[in-house]
Amino acid sequence: MGTLAKKLAVLIALTTVLVPMPEPPAAAGKLSLWRLKTYIPPADKILDTNAQECAKKAGVELAIQTYTFDDMWTKFTAAIESKTLPDIAELDAVGPARLANLGRLADVSDVVAAAAKELGTILPNADGAVKFGGKYYAVPHYAIPLVLFYRPDILTKVGAEAPDTWEDIQKVSEKVKKAGVQEYPNGFPWNRTGDGYDPAMSLFWSYGAAWVDKSGKFTGIPKAAGVEALKVVTRAYLADKTSAFDYLSWSGATNNEAFMAGKITFTPNGPSILYQEESTQHPLLKDTAIKVMPKGPAGRNLALTFVMNWAVPTDGKSPKEAKALIGCVMARENFVKYMSGSFRQMVPLFAKPLDDPYWNTPGGKIIVDTVKQGHPVGWPGPTTPAAAEVVSGNVLTDMITRVIVDKVTPEAAIDEANKRIKEIYDRLPVK
Amino acid sequence: MRGATLARWAVLALILAIVFVPMYWIVATSFKTGRQILLSESVYVPRPFTVDNYVYLFEESRFALWIRNSAITAIASTLLSLAIGTAGAYSLTRLSFPGRRTFGAIVLITYLVPPGLMFIPLYRTFIGLGYTNSLGTLILAYPTFLVPFVTWLLMGFFRSIPRELEEAALVDGATRLQAMVRVVLPLAAPGLLAAGLFCFTLSWNEFLYALIFIADDSLKTLPVGLSEFVVSDFAFWGQLMAAAALASLPVIVVYIYLHKYMVQGLTAGAVKG
């Protein structure tokens, strides 16, 4: 025991020496920036270099910290409650609405105007997530749109066209299954990730089943349209068995992996599968195609939920420097460098860089097209904290899995969902 | 007797097999290329075999730094918790004073609050103290869930040690404190080791507080660093598994080393018992 005690004492002493003391609080001329860590490390590197060079020119010290998509709201929740938001924050699609409603974001209309001078006008459909009461509270940075991934080789084999409607997907999946090519070809996961809630919005909206009106007031999901939408996607799980229940437990990465393993014909996803296949010289790359997400009886009403935006929280002490830094990162030269290093994943929300020949590939056009058509969370109204909670509370995907897993009737599932949505909108009125 | 030995080894073999399969998967994956993983090529044995994932850890990520930060935090918070918890547990099991039973229950009830909800008020406490963004913050924060744990676990061990041994020492003229240090603690050494290991593992694994309380990139701990290998649509499997395999090694080495003391504690007990 004696020697052990001695060793422990040495360890304690060492530890005390090694633990660094806390740093003094940030002085003026020092900026903190939180950004999303993406799946494209080279693009992240370009962004960091750009930002650091901007800071150097402005004579400020910049500390960049990263968060992952899954941890974003954990980190921001603590910071909101403790009033320790950074000087510059990269926020997701619903972040600007939530923080602006709290009165915690600076008006950045001037930065948006300056960015528009450099990059052309802001896309009108990007406004919904960042513009409230006529003022901009965030500068759209980029979007990663969801598109329909499919396998043209399998479609040829079973003699089917590339699907354009939700019903097509269901029918073609049945064909593929019957031909014995794949057991569960329909890889639409109604789970608690973006690959679940984003297509869920596109689905209901394309059946005319939005839950608000243009002003963002609650109207409820119309029952007849909602039931139609529910029926077309739940059939795949219940009657046709072209989807496996396992898809309902998938994470954001599992559908990518299942697609690249050649096990599914369709899946909704950001363009990341293309990037993954290109970077590993995947044999399926030649048999991978993308398409704009399907339309329904009420048209093609795509959701655009993966949008990142620059904001200046009012917790920070240097809003002027923070705004200048965002302006510099969004300057034409810097932004195009970043975009061009993103392997066609990060799509601008300003007009000029979208016309860049960089996007002039078959896939690039579809990706840009999707961004141009995409609607913000809470469509046809603007993004509000209530609309954000409908997404974050998984109300839409729960409605679908209630039918699939719990065997509730579509009508009852819609009643339940409407009750939940009404409670949310009553509690979080639009300011 | 023969049958008993056979049964013993059969049970061990079964448990070892259960432990082995996922372990093997982690290690095997760490030697695969991204392509092998995505294409489900050479599923069982990585062929060809690559060490690129390990090279990546040291050249492209700050793995060594994460290990250092985690080791400092875990060791310091474990020692702190063991010291506080041992004293508390001894007091609660061996000394009689008014209110000890209630206190024992209160200690455990504080352990009930899920860390998933404690982190905001705790964070605000540290902000109030002006002490955030340092490994010291974590070293102070981790005992909030370790101390109740150590106290209780050791209470269980202290109870299993016959009081007579301690009383004999008291009769021989030792003070209470001396009896505790010389008789009870050596006998409870396996328990201390078990408690210490558990504390170490909990701290080594802790994610939420490390994510929130630490802002500085150079102070990130291992679990926070590891989480960056899984980014929304993507899991960098090879690098993640390499990091997991490599990070587990030192802990096992420490355990095998400390194991000696566990046996030592036993012999001490056998002599006196």
Next chain:
Amino acid sequence: MNVLTDRHRERLLGYALIAPVAMFLGALVAYPFLSAIYLSLTEKTVGYPAHFVGLRNYEALLESGRFRIVAWNSAAFTVGSIVVKLVIGMAMALALHNVVRGNQFIRGILLLPWVIPTVVIALTWKWLMDLFRGLINVALIDVGAVRSGVHWLGDPTLAMASVITANVWRGFPFFGVSFLAAMQTVPQELYDAAAVDGAGSWEKFWRITLPSIKGVVAVVTLLSTIVTLNDFNIVYIMTRGGPGAATHIFATYSYELGIMSQRWGLAMAASMASLPLVALLIVAVVRYLHREEE
């Protein structure tokens, strides 16, 4: 007179040794703990001020069908995990007890699940159990045991068993090591005496081993129950609570409410809801241990 000072001295030492625990918990745990209880009685959205609403959050939860599913899942997850961990942990301790050769090495191996970061464990099990790419299904198909993959994470009942498996795999070494440590404090004389009486191994286990270590068994079970009840990573990573809500438990549910939906008050109430039950369990164990002592 002398007796009195002795008792006083013992009390004093008792308070002195417990003081660090009390100070620590008082300084760093009391405020967060009380604030959590208070917030569970308020309507509180992150960033907005809290409004006291009494027991309304709890009433809302009790009325919600979702919460009932979550509560049921949490109970199944916790009880299932603990029972299996108890059995495997005890088997591990008995098998290793008094084994000399190779003991150190085997223990080292058996501890491995415990030192691998939980995030990695959850991801590994998710992958092992994947319908298409999981090692388990691939191997089962390769040896011809099944024709197409088993729905480990898709079938609602199997999914619960699967997350329990991962939790058990991670947690049983702690049970085993603690039980083994406790077994080693049992004096050899007791066994020798029983052997003289002609007791077999099974009898020795029931008559000597188990009664001697039951304090540790009770405490370990209690501590692990609390940790398991709050386990977030395994379920969140493996199924995100799916399919549907089949594996949604307190931890994932309060994350969905508190972090994702920013409903802090309701989230607090949801995770406080299990508190009375566990508190009862604590009281029961405390009483039991004290009765044993007297």
